[in-house]
Amino acid sequence: MIDSAMHDQYGQRDATFQAAGGEAGVCQLVNDFYDIMSSNPNYRRIYDWHPDGNSARDKLARFLCGWMGGPRRYQETYGPINIPNAHRHLWVTNLEKDMWLNCMREALARQNYPKVLEVYLVDQLSAPAEMIRRTCETRNARHLPGHLSRTLDKSKKGH
Numbered sequence: 001m002i003d004s005a006m007h008d009q010y011g012q013r014d015a016t017f018q019a020a021g022g023e024a025g026v027c028q029l030v031n032d033f034y035d036i037m038s039s040n041p042n043y044r045r046i047y048d049w050h051p052d053g054n055s056a057r058d059k060l061a062r063f064l065c066g067w068m069g070g071p072r073r074y075q076e077t078y079g080p081i082n083i084p085n086a087h088r089h090l091w092v093t094n095l096e097k098d099m100w101l102n103c104m105r106e107a108l109a110r111q112n113y114p115k116v117l118e119v120y121l122v123d124q125l126s127a128p129a130e131m132i133r134r135t136c137e138t139r140n141a142r143h144l145p146g147h148l149s150r151t152l153d154k155s156k157k158g159h
Contacts, residue, residue: 010120016069019117023061027067030061033107045104046096083128084135092136097129 010016016152020026034057037043062073063081074081104125108118
């Protein structure tokens with residue numbers, strides 16, 4: 001059973017960031033996340049979306065620092081971010097969203113975090129993951145008919 005009093009402290013000021021070990025802890029989480037993603041064939045599809053692994057690690061670590069209530073490192077380096085729009089060029093369905101969250105669960109399990117923090121983080125990360133999926137779904141739904149019609153036109157010309 002998860003202690004709700006402990007759960008309630010996360011999300012307040014920098015409590016989540018501190019519980020995650022500060023910047024060093026966040027960097028370790030991100031490194032484990034990408035190490036798992038790169039070595040587990042179940043995550044290959046989403047790993048291949050990150051051709052420059054070091055840049056992806058840096059961006060995620062900087063983003064998570066601020067997202068957890070710590071210093072806003074992402075904004076300091078890259079400026080403001082709109083998470084769903086930053087990912088809308090990808091084809092994210094429930095499958096890819098779940099892959100990402102499962103990989104994060106595995107990375108969280110490698111940390112020396114209280115279980116309540118792991119649960120809290122996955123719960124909180126599920127919201128932006130779902131927003132990304134919906135943004136991609138909307139974008140892809142708008143572009144799919146044109147893509148299919150171009151594909152069909154090319155196949156008709158070949159016959």
